Amino acid sequence: MDKFNAFMERTLVPVATKLNNQRHVAAIRDAFMFIFPLTMASSIVILLNNLIFSKEGFLAKILFLPKFFPNLESAQKVLASAANGTINIMSIFIAFLVASLLAKHFKADDMLAGLTSIACFVILYPAPFGLKNGPNVMETTYLGAQGLFVAMLVGCLIGEFLPKLFKNERLKINMPEMVPPAVSRSFSGLIPIVIMIMLASILSYAISLFAPNGINEVIYNTIQTPLRNIGGNLFGVLMIAFTQNLLWAIGIHGPNTLNAVRAAIFTEPDMANLAHINDTGSLSDIPYPETWGMLNDAFANMGGSGMTLGLIIAIFIASRRPEYKEIAKMSFIPGLFNINEPLIFGLPIVLNPILVVPFVLTPMVNIMVGYFATIVLKIIPSPAIGVPWTTPGPLIPFLGTGGNFLALIIGFVCLGISILIYLPFVIAANKAAEKERQAQ
DSSP, X not given: OXXXXXXXXXXXXXXXXXXXXXXXXXXXXXXXXXTHHHHHHHHHHHHHHHHTSSTTOHHHHHTTHHHHOTTGGGGHHHHHGGGGGTGGGHHHHHHHHHHHHHHHHTTSOHHXXXXXXXXXXXXXXXXXXXOTTSXXXXXXXXXXXXXXXXXXXXXXXXXXXXXXXXXXXXXXXOOOTTSOHXXXXXXXXXXXXXXXXXXXXXXXXXXXXXXXXXXXXXXXHHHHGGGTTOOSSHHHHHHXXXXXXXXXXXXXXXXXXXXHHHHHHHXXXXXXXXXXXXXXXXXXXXXXXXXXXXXXXXXXXXXXXXXXXXXXXHHHHHOOOHXXXXXXXXXXXXXXXXXXXHHHHXXXXXXXXXXXXXXXXXXXXXXXXXXXXXXXXXXXXXXXXXXXXXXXXXXXXXXXXXXXXXHHHHHHHHHHHHHHXXXXXXXXXXXXXXXXXXXX
């Protein structure tokens, strides 16, 4: 462990320190920190709705709430709209904040930069479409986490170039002194903003010529096309796990991005497995023992994508960073039920050069553990029984195998492995923070 920590300090920590001080990375990191309270609030609401007010919720099932409250799920409507004002429009917040923070770095008008970034983000957004005998509507798909990559890209471009245009004296409209400051400020940046809006419009039109739904469609098609022919096997599960968590690491909602791919690949095998269990009552000879749900969801998703329950515990054990500890405390309860947006956007893990490595690596290691336990060594049956996604960590393989206690033990082994993988990176994050403080 000491040799590994020394290797991390020599190699990864200097790179991480340099990247964390790079203005675009710093702006994105700080933007996610600013929206953390909204992410946390939304996660708590989603947790309550899925644990208590859903018939498939973990607490609802163990407390037999659907029996006592037949209309239990109708209570979800009370809190359902909370996500619309928080995580469902996260990309708008990020587009504004990244550009604003970069403009502050250049000592330019941060408010105008942020507003211009939102305008350009929406210009590049899929165009509204008309409903039959109804008004035009705009889809919301890319306003949330699925649009984060484009939002960060737009924010970085506007935040980088608009301040340079602001400082060009030839592009300034100088108003008389008697004009109110707010009006003068707006006119001073008018020409640079017009230039940015026009460039975004031209780019949007050019992209629409070959991709009617804009740049978001280009990104998603580019990602999904190579994955369409992956079959339901260990290699396919590992490839999707790697891609999904790598997408999260760069700010794209991995599970949502690949949801269609996963559904196309694994829905039919999962349904065949369930039919087999219903017909025979046996888990040992199911026709498709290597699906996403049985390898990733059962053994490699404790705490959510990246096996982040292990990261939370590793932070409790080894972190000396106060902000990490506070975020881990607030993220523990949601993380216990596999909701980890507070951790992903709070630390953040997104574009974090130290935590990205274990975030991508840990699930793949635990998928292999599950594969060897179920397929190679056959010490437990495959966890083919469907389990609600909010079920706490090691209980998923236990309940998925119909109550096999060895599966419960293997679940805890996987959790332990994730803690061990995350620990040296948490220690490296301590050292990176110390170097950053010394450099200030």
